[in-house]
Amino acid sequence: MSVIDLKLLQETKTLERCPFPIPAGWFFVDYSKNLAPGEVRNVFLLDQEWVLFRGEGEEGKAGLSDPFCPHLGAHLGHGGKVVGDNIRCTFHHWQFNPEGWCKDVPYAKIMPPVCKKQPILRTLPVIEKWGMIWCWYHPQAEAPQWELPSIPELESDDYIEPRTGHWEVNTAVQEVAENGVDFAHLKFLHGEPEIPPATTEFKGHEIFTDMKNGYIKGHQCGPGLAIFRFDHEGVVATMVSYSVPYTREQTKMNMSFTHFKYPEGTKEAMVAQHLVNHMVGEADGEESAGFESVDFIVWNNKKYRPNPLLCDGDGPILQYRKWFKQFYPGNEENPNL
Structure with a gap:
């Protein structure tokens, strides 16, 4: 009688349903028509909550940011307001553009030096194509590594x-x-x-x-x-x-x-x-x-x-x-x- 490989037969006890992290890539967020100028909305995707917003005016730029203000942690999606193309925190009115740069601290004579060196709010690169809002996700916040292709049927x-x-x-x-x-x-x-x-x-x-x-x-x-x-x-x-x-x-x-x-x-x-x-x-x-x-x-x-x-x-x-x-x-x- 041959020897049975019990490990093979009992493997399902140790298997996971989904052992994967969130992958890097371009992902659909919503249809462009669903995000009005000046709108701020909380959305959940890519295993966390984000704040989706659109700048004022017909050509307002879409942004997707981490929910929590880097100043004192207020939630940008609860009371936050769009000013121009920026998202403004309700707590102290710090403003951040869709790329995560701090653009205004209304009461500061000297902004924190890091604000001039890099973005301080995690945002995802966003583009709009085919009437859709797309975001680029990378776990180490690296820049997009490829472009979305052309799809003539949607263009x-x-x-x-x-x-x-x-x-x-x-x-x-x-x-x-x-x-x-x-x-x-x-x-x-x-x-x-x-x-x-x-x-x-x-x-x-x-x-x-x-x-x-x-x-x-x-x-x-x-x-x-x-x-x-x-x-x-x-x-x-x-x-x-x-x-x-x-x-x-x-x-x-x-x-x-x-x-x-x-x-x-x-x-x-x-x-x-x-x-x-x-x-x-x-x-x-x-x-x-x-x-x-x-x-x-x-x-x-x-x-x-x-x-x-x-x-x-x-x-x-x-x-x-x-x-x-x-x-x-x-x-x-x-x-x-």
């Missing part, structure tokens, strides 16, 4: 107004994105007729995938953005996914679905709409299941195995995990990730 009036969806899932953002290279689950979980042939290229902070010889082309840009284009006989529909970690164990999934403005009633328009419906598991005459009905069952209840048992049909799972470690600065050699 041109030639495409329909995107249909959007939002879902909260109880797992880490890495686990959600891993599905993009887990090609086998498309057959066994989603009901696709076969495991699609696929190729994957890992390149810096990006991943490029090609499934079914061009039927689905994916482009993941860091941990917080992925674009998938579905092509059927030259008609293309696009899904843009922009997930953000709320905590280490909860992710908010956000998606936009769009396609070219084909003339109403044409075959192209009907095919494009069918492709969008296919993405969300609502296509007529198809038995495949959308992620909301099946993936959530897995994500909400699974544990992460850092040393999974894999076989030849599983896709580039290990390569993906090695790629993702670059977004955990200081943890690249952590064997539990």
